[in-house]
Amino acid sequence: MYIIDTHAHLDEIANLDDAVSRARRSGVIAIIGVGVDLKSNKRILEIADKYRGFVYPALGLHPGNLGDEEHREATFQQIELNLERAVAVGEIGLDYFYKETRKEGVTRQVQKQVFNRVLSLAKDSGKPALIHSRGSWQDCLDMALALKVERAVFHWYSGPMAVLDKIVASGYFISASPAAEYSLPHREAINKAPVDRLLLETDSPVAYKGVASEPAHVLRTLKAVVDLKNSTEEQVAIATTSSAKSLFGL
Numbered sequence: 001m002y003i004i005d006t007h008a009h010l011d012e013i014a015n016l017d018d019a020v021s022r023a024r025r026s027g028v029i030a031i032i033g034v035g036v037d038l039k040s041n042k043r044i045l046e047i048a049d050k051y052r053g054f055v056y057p058a059l060g061l062h063p064g065n066l067g068d069e070e071h072r073e074a075t076f077q078q079i080e081l082n083l084e085r086a087v088a089v090g091e092i093g094l095d096y097f098y099k100e101t102r103k104e105g106v107t108r109q110v111q112k113q114v115f116n117r118v119l120s121l122a123k124d125s126g127k128p129a130l131i132h133s134r135g136s137w138q139d140c141l142d143m144a145l146a147l148k149v150e151r152a153v154f155h156w157y158s159g160p161m162a163v164l165d166k167i168v169a170s171g172y173f174i175s176a177s178p179a180a181e182y183s184l185p186h187r188e189a190i191n192k193a194p195v196d197r198l199l200l201e202t203d204s205p206v207a208y209k210g211v212a213s214e215p216a217h218v219l220r221t222l223k224a225v226v227d228l229k230n231s232t233e234e235q236v237a238i239a240t241t242s243s244a245k246s247l248f249g250l
């Protein structure tokens, strides 16, 4: 049984060599390493070089990591320059729960300008967009549709069911994280989305119930999805792995 962790912040994981070995031993055949800013994108590219054929890079600019104008400009250029090597544009998106970003003068308006620009890179390159849409589900979907983005993943989706219906109808994906074990809105979304619109992820090293995660924990995600879908591990693994392979061109 083979599975893919489609969203991991590998640059933030301590003892990455060990974590990668444990992932391989758990049946993980690929990891999408996602960047969030200039520094992390650079690290993700280095990590993808080191674990070639196992780690695939996604380059992004996270709404919580926008920084100043100079940083944003440098990151746009970096993503554009390295886009050919990347399998996706992400992590990008909007976050309406953040208070700290507003303090730094990063308004929703700025978030939207940035998101629109990086989303255009996804659209123009034909690479999937990995979207962080916390509290901003409808706006993220509207912006992706307005730009006619063909391929997108709404990562760790926990938003309204009406938006989920449109995500699915637009041919987009949602991804399930280990929070599928206990988060009610996330469970509801996974329950409703067809299995062929679902991907598995960890968002590692995000902590679930106080324990830091790593890519091997995508097995926990798998088990939680199996439980919700009343399916088998084999069936969910086959469906999600084949979707991930074709979406990211692996």
Ligand SMILES: [Zn+2]
Residues within 6 Å of the ligand: 007, 009, 034, 091, 203
């Ligand atoms: Zn993330």
